[in-house]
Amino acid sequence: ENGSAAAIPIDPRFDIAYVTPVTIGTPPQTLYLDFDTGSSDLWVFSSHTPESQVRGQRIYSPEKSSTAKLLAGHTWSILYGDGSGSLGNVYTDNFTVGGVTVTSQAVQTAQQVSYSFTSQSEIHGLVGLGFSTLNTVFPNGQLTFFDNAKSTLDSPVFTADLKWKKEGTYDFGFIDETKYTGEITYLPVQTDPGYWTFTSSGYAVGDGAFHPASIVGIADTGTSLTYLPAEVVTSYWGQVDGAVDSDYYGGYVFPCSSKLPSFTFGVGPANITIPASYINYAQITEGSPVCFGGLQSSSWLGVNIWGDVALKAAFVVFNGANPPTIGWAKK
Ligand SMILES: O=C(Cc1ccccc1)Nn1cnc2ccccc21
Numbered sequence: 624e625n626g627s628a629a630a631i632p633i634d635p636r637f638d639i640a641y642v643t644p645v646t647i648g649t650p651p652q653t654l655y656l657d658f659d660t661g662s663s664d665l666w667v668f669s670s671h672t673p674e675s676q677v678r679g680q681r682i683y684s685p686e687k688s689s690t691a692k693l694l695a696g697h698t699w700s701i702l703y704g705d706g707s708g709s710l711g712n713v714y715t716d717n718f719t720v721g722g723v724t725v726t727s728q729a730v731q732t733a734q735q736v737s738y739s740f741t742s743q744s745e746i747h748g749l750v751g752l753g754f755s756t757l758n759t760v761f762p763n764g765q766l767t768f769f770d771n772a773k774s775t776l777d778s779p780v781f782t783a784d785l786k787w788k789k790e791g792t793y794d795f796g797f798i799d800e801t802k803y804t805g806e807i808t809y810l811p812v813q814t815d816p817g818y819w820t821f822t823s824s825g826y827a828v829g830d831g832a833f834h835p836a837s838i839v840g841i842a843d844t845g846t847s848l849t850y851l852p853a854e855v856v857t858s859y860w861g862q863v864d865g866a867v868d869s870d871y872y873g874g875y876v877f878p879c880s881s882k883l884p885s886f887t888f889g890v891g892p893a894n895i896t897i898p899a900s901y902i903n904y905a906q907i908t909e910g911s912p913v914c915f916g917g918l919q920s921s922s923w924l925g926v927n928i929w930g931d932v933a934l935k936a937a938f939v940v941f942n943g944a945n946p947p948t949i950g951w952a953k954k
Contacts (some may be wrong), residue, residue: 662757904916
């Protein structure tokens with residue numbers, strides 16, 4: 624059975640993250656979760672999360688679900704690249720998103736969450752859509768929702784149609800031709816260690832010359848911004864008067880009044896252009912004349928990340944066939 628679900632920005636001012644409604648258990652408990660191709664744990668705020676760490680989030684209570692089963696002796700603990708993290712124990716239960724149901728999905732219940740999760744009341748947990756090799760459940764790693772659902776889908780794919788400051792969609796099992804223009808360019812995916820890793824064929828700043836290059840990076844719906852090699856972001860921000868890479872603000876900032884160039888990245892023989900407006904990410908604080916860039920250096924990360932700033936400029940196909948591929952189309 625195929626499905627389609629909304630990807631809703633959690634903040635109307637800028638696209639920090641997107642959440643998608645899911646139901647867990649019997650009777651169904653509805654939570655809004657961050658679908659994240661950059662990790663592979665499905666975890667939720669729960670009745671096991673200390674009240675001091677819950678601030679407005681909806682919680683999953685397995686004890687109120689007649690279909691919940693404790694996965695005895697299993698625990699999990701995850702640390703994300705931005706330093707946030709969570710840990711807890713594991714149940715299996717019915718899990719439905721956009722009409723696609725997995726009857727025995729591993730649902731990781733949080734017994735601890737870091738402050739950055741406590742502080743974001745609109746995110747009630749995560750659904751990892753990376754490869755299941757990254758799952759942190761011990762002693763037996765669990766399968767992602769997509770890996771469990773794959774065999775019931777018409778096609779082993781899901782697509783991301785994220786939008787700038789608007790609601791987009793995740794589709795499961797089919798490719799909606801009305802959501803993109805032209806052709807989809809498919810690229811090989813490196814599945815080790817478990818991210819959707821692909822190689823971009825280069826970049827251009829604004830209307831400037833295209834620079835052929837091999838930029839290996841991950842397509843990560845769980846990361847807000849896009850982090851690329853220093854030489855790429857330096858040539859981009861070099862075109863913006865007053866832009867500086869600020870230690871104080873932790874990245875490239877620029878005068879909000881600046882006219883930014885667009886940014887184009889190669890996908891095989893094709894390319895995707897990120898409009899300047901997506902790269903004018905946000906004012907440092909409400910009303911500030913200083914703005915934070917959506918394109919940042921990856922040099923301190925050790926990995927290039929095509930986050931939401933890039934993904935929302937395209938229609939992206941995550942093809943879970945063997946071998947997996949990733950498809951990019953304009954829209
Ligand atoms: O952890 C990262 C990569 C990152 C972002 C920003 C700075 C350094 C590294 N993204 N991510 C992917 N899924 C996530 C889930 C929660 C938090 C971050 C998440």
